[in-house]
Amino acid sequence: MRRWLWWFLLVPQGFLIAGLVADLGLPALDMAVLAGLFLAWFADRRALPFLLLGVAVGRAMVDEATLPVHILVVGIPVALCLPLRGLFVAQHWLWQAFAAAAFAIVVPKLSGLCGRVFDQPSVSAQLDGWAVVWSALLMPPLLLLTRHLPPFAAFVERGFDGGRA
Amino acid sequence: MARAKRTTAFPVGLYGMLLFALAWLTLPRLFAPLERVLVGAACSVPRCTATWFGEPAVAADRSDLRRIEELGERLLRRVGEHDLTGAGDAMPLGDQPLMCRVLSVDRRGGGGLPSELRLDRSYAELYGCRELVTKGGALLGYLLRPGIGRAVDDLPGDPARVMLCHHRDAPRCYAMAVDPDGGPPLRIVVRPAASVDPAPLSVDMWDDPFRASRLHAAGYEVRTLPLAFGARRVPGGLLLGRTRIWGYEPDGVDEPLTIGVYVVPPVLPQALSHVVVWRPSGVEAPSAAASHGAHSRSAARLYDLPGVGHGRHLLVAERAVPDDAAVIQDGLFLGTARGLSFGTGLVTAFVATRQPWSLLLLPDGDDAEPIELYGRVEQGDGDRAWLRLVDGPDGRPTRLVSGYLFTGSNGRHCPAGLWIGRAQPDQFERDLLEVKVPALSGASVAEVFVEEAAR
Numbered sequence: 342m343r344r345w346l347w348w349f350l351l352v353p354q355g356f357l358i359a360g361l362v363a364d365l366g367l368p369a370l371d372m373a374v375l376a377g378l379f380l381a382w383f384a385d386r387r388a389l390p391f392l393l394l395g396v397a398v399g400r401a402m403v404d405e406a407t408l409p410v411h412i413l414v415v416g417i418p419v420a421l422c423l424p425l426r427g428l429f430v431a432q433h434w435l436w437q438a439f440a441a442a443a444f445a446i447v448v449p450k451l452s453g454l455c456g457r458v459f460d461q462p463s464v465s466a467q468l469d470g471w472a473v474v475w476s477a478l479l480m481p482p483l484l485l486l487t488r489h490l491p492p493f494a495a496f497v498e499r500g501f502d503g504g505r506a
Numbered sequence: 507m508a509r510a511k512r513t514t515a516f517p518v519g520l521y522g523m524l525l526f527a528l529a530w531l532t533l534p535r536l537f538a539p540l541e542r543v544l545v546g547a548a549c550s551v552p553r554c555t556a557t558w559f560g561e562p563a564v565a566a567d568r569s570d571l572r573r574i575e576e577l578g579e580r581l582l583r584r585v586g587e588h589d590l591t592g593a594g595d596a597m598p599l600g601d602q603p604l605m606c607r608v609l610s611v612d613r614r615g616g617g618g619l620p621s622e623l624r625l626d627r628s629y630a631e632l633y634g635c636r637e638l639v640t641k642g643g644a645l646l647g648y649l650l651r652p653g654i655g656r657a658v659d660d661l662p663g664d665p666a667r668v669m670l671c672h673h674r675d676a677p678r679c680y681a682m683a684v685d686p687d688g689g690p691p692l693r694i695v696v697r698p699a700a701s702v703d704p705a706p707l708s709v710d711m712w713d714d715p716f717r718a719s720r721l722h723a724a725g726y727e728v729r730t731l732p733l734a735f736g737a738r739r740v741p742g743g744l745l746l747g748r749t750r751i752w753g754y755e756p757d758g759v760d761e762p763l764t765i766g767v768y769v770v771p772p773v774l775p776q777a778l779s780h781v782v783v784w785r786p787s788g789v790e791a792p793s794a795a796a797s798h799g800a801h802s803r804s805a806a807r808l809y810d811l812p813g814v815g816h817g818r819h820l821l822v823a824e825r826a827v828p829d830d831a832a833v834i835q836d837g838l839f840l841g842t843a844r845g846l847s848f849g850t851g852l853v854t855a856f857v858a859t860r861q862p863w864s865l866l867l868l869p870d871g872d873d874a875e876p877i878e879l880y881g882r883v884e885q886g887d888g889d890r891a892w893l894r895l896v897d898g899p900d901g902r903p904t905r906l907v908s909g910y911l912f913t914g915s916n917g918r919h920c921p922a923g924l925w926i927g928r929a930q931p932d933q934f935e936r937d938l939l940e941v942k943v944p945a946l947s948g949a950s951v952a953e954v955f956v957e958e959a960a961r
Contacts, residue, residue, distance in 0.1 A: 387519060404816065
């Protein structure tokens with residue numbers, strides 16, 4: 342129970358911290374990409390629906406679209422990547438960088454598509470080339486770090502945790 | 507063991523959550539309280555930390571606020587001057603015009619455009635008024651009656667609805683197309699077009715089909731001809747719109763071929779902010795009728811959320827914040843709020859939104875007519891926004907000039923006439939408007955517009 346409390350307390354605030362980091366002039370990273378990659382590759386599958394809800398709540402704080410749109414924007418790439426989990430878990434850095442860049446492109450594009458379909462356009466539908474580059478470079482080490490930090494560490498799936506299995 | 511493997515191979519929970527999100531989007535009102543609680547609870551953390559970053563303050567002094575108020579008054583005065591004139595000559599002598607604010611537009615009609623307006627006055631307030639609804643010299647549509655026809659389920663205390671001329675149930679109009687070259691006018695019958703048609707109104711019958719088939723130039727003015735049919739009386743001379751020709755262009759060998767003639771109304775329905783209803787002389791205004799137009803201002807505090815690009819603010823209000831309520835900061839329109847539980851709300855600044863807006867542009871100069879616009883912010887950069895405007899229903903770009911930009915009709919809790927900023931047309935693109943808003947940052951005192959319940 343405690344791990345869920347930490348998840349819903351800290352993960353939504355991660356979106357605000359990412360904004361703060363960008364305001365300080367550091368590389369702009371999309372927290373939805375980091376959380377989405379974690380859900381797709383490392384998270385306990387049985388916990389995925391509510392982990393996704395926590396991520397969507399965080400995204401709803403920084404984006405004007407409604408909560409269900411964020412569930413779809415983050416959840417669809419996760420659902421598509423889930424079957425490919427075996428490719429990424431064993432620290433294939435190049436694969437991870439490639440997938441992080443793909444996530445950084447797919448999330449805004451999907452945001453734009455959902456905005457058009459459900460009439461909820463938002464500013465996060467704009468694709469930022471620098472965010473893609475920084476995602477490719479920084480997401481693999483950040484994923485390695487977050488998997489060992491709370492609240493992410495409590496939800497890492499057993500037997501799929503790269504070198505730890 | 508096998509069951510566990512099946513569960514991991516097919517994550518039912520994740521797919522269930524995605525399906526739940528789709529159901530949520532289908533029935534937003536049902537699940538809205540859940541979103542208010544979840545996001546509201548998440549916002550309690552920045553709410554607690556926001557107090558560390560300073561006490562809210564008012565940046566504008568009294569003279570600034572007075573100037574902003576005067577600009578709003580000037581806009582409404584000029585809207586009144588232009589909306590109330592024009593149709594007066596066509597209406598019976600002694601009729602009193604009543605200016606009504608548009609609360610919302612709804613229901614797809616001819617040409618795929620919204621065809622129903624909801625006004626800020628109740629049916630009871632407009633009791634005894636004429637059926638015709640005008641704007642300047644144009645006929646826009648017909649006032650519905652509670653308990654009759656399309657308004658069969660409406661009560662006298664509900665906000666009055668207007669069926670625009672291109673509503674599928676709107677009556678046909680007897681009209682004339684005025685030849686700009688001075689030829690005799692063509693008498694026509696105008697009816698609502700289908701939603702897939704290229705224009706909201708189509709021409710059904712002609713008094714001279716031969717001449718009509720040789721109409722190759724668009725832009726004929728179409729005006730009503732006087733008609734008395736039962737209780738319905740339409741005066742002559744009201745503008746319905748301009749003709750649009752549908753057919754084949756000349757290709758050097760063959761003559762141009764006219765297949766259909768359509769009529770495009772003078773104003774885009776989504777851009778309408780005010781309309782005029784007429785009360786006949788001798789009919790007294792009801793004394794105790796329900797009113798929907800009144801707004802109250804609720805005091806609130808506004809804190810910047812991290813992430814400049816997101817343009818998001820945390821709103822802490824003294825009372826519950828309804829969705830899409832206008833938020834005023836130092837007398838200026840900041841944006842609309844999304845209401846959350848625990849007395850909070852989230853506001854997206856106008857420059858950072860991508861939702862469509864109904865707007866009013868007050869041109870510089872003493873007597874220029876305010877321009878009703880409809881568009882969305884295409885790009886925002888700090889204190890500047892670039893608005894991409896939707897062309898008028900005739901496909902022609904809206905005439906843009908420099909001036910002050912105000913809100914138009916954007917729902918019940920966002921009234922027309924709130925000042926946004928200074929606007930000027932883009933140098934290179936004809937449908938782009940550059941808006942400069944005053945840069946405000948840090949914790950500040952704000953006000954939330956809330957429509958009061960019908961009194």
